Amino acid sequence: MLGGQIEARLKALIREVIEEKGAWLVELEVLPDHVQLLVEVDPRFGIHKLVKAIKGRSFRVLRQEFQSLTSKLPTLWTHSSFVATVGGAPLEVVKRYVEKNQKNR
Numbered sequence: 001m002l003g004g005q006i007e008a009r010l011k012a013l014i015r016e017v018i019e020e021k022g023a024w025l026v027e028l029e030v031l032p033d034h035v036q037l038l039v040e041v042d043p044r045f046g047i048h049k050l051v052k053a054i055k056g057r058s059f060r061v062l063r064q065e066f067q068s069l070t071s072k073l074p075t076l077w078t079h080s081s082f083v084a085t086v087g088g089a090p091l092e093v094v095k096r097y098v099e100k101n102q103k104n105r
Helices: 004-020 047-065 067-072 091-103
Strands: 024-030 035-040
Touching: 004 024, 004 035, 004 047, 024 091, 035 047, 035 091, 047 067
Parallel strands: none
Antiparallel strands: 024 035
């Protein structure tokens, strides 16, 4: 479902929300059935708020702009998400890990 024009628009929406919330996008990967992000977020804001904002806006906008999504899917996102912190790991190490694991899917 998340390919072509939908993927391009989704990436733009994600970038918009991340910028508005004062976070920093490190990596973004859209796969056919899910999205993976590596972002730096102020802990006082909270990653859960960022994820909620991304899901909310992308759900509304994509369903308005792509009518096929309204007939094929009752909802675009599940209520679940997976979040992990990387603590003091160097950013380059985390990026390489994410890139390696994406290619092996």
